[in-house]
Amino acid sequence: MLTTSEEDYLKALYTLTEWDDTEVSTGVLADQLGLSPASVTSMIQKLAGKGLVSHVPRKTVALSPSGRREALRMVRRHRLIETFLRDELGYGWDEVHDEAEALEHTVSDRFINALDARLGHPQHDPHGDAIPSADGTLPVSEAIRLDRFSGDRAIIDRISDEDPEFLRRAAIQGLVPGALIRLPHQLNFIEASLIWVRNAHSK
Known part of the structure; x- marks a missing residue:
């Protein structure tokens, strides 16, 4: 049984690497969680002891296969709750993230599976992020960040939920x-880095 903090760490590690295949340091993880590097290092050592992460001291930390499974379980909860809040309770897509952060730790897997069925097994959350299935599988996405896109027309796949005002x-x-978004666009660099797209000309 994992604690709420342990679940948050694993989910944060997953989300940091979901769209950018980069190594994560304890400092980056500390920034993501709003905690001190010392606190993060202590928790990472605990998670490593449980076989949930691999850790190179003073360098990088990564999810182990079992840690990834636990992270995806929390991601599934979070994104299904976000979808429920929007579709059933009328929340705006800029409001669902914080509510889901609080609720995801308080419900059971049985509740989440029932919620999934109630919603008709949605594939994506309000922001376009894929919702893991009950067995932890995810569809492969070829989307790239808009600021790295070189075509003339693109379809928006997902938008980061980290900035409610931008949403x-x-x-x-x-x-x-x-x-559909046509290029050149009028977004600034920061805004463009929050949007992931695929080529509108591809099938």
Whole structure:
């Protein structure tokens, strides 16, 4: 049985590498969680002792296969709850993240599976992020960040939920998953780095 903090660490490690295949240091993880490097190092040592992460002291930390399974279990909870809050309770897509952060630790896997069925087994959350299946599988995405895209037309796949204010502006501009965006766009570098797209000309 994992603690809430342990679940948060594993989920944070997963989300840091989900869209950018980069190594994660304890310092980067500390920034993501808003904690001191010393606190993060202590928890990473505990997770390593449970076989949930691999850790090179003063360098990198990565999920082990069992750690990835636990992380995906939490990601599944989070994204299904976000979808429920939007579809069933009328929350805005800029409001669901913080609520899901609190609720994901309080419900059972049975509840989450029932929620999944109630929602019709959605494939993506309100921001376009794929929802892991009950067995932890995820569809492969070929989306890339908009600031790295070189085509002339793109379809939005997902938008990062880390900035609620940007989500509100994006919704007003029609920048939502599934929408067509033409280049050159009028977004600044930071905004473009929060959007992932695929080529509109590809099938």
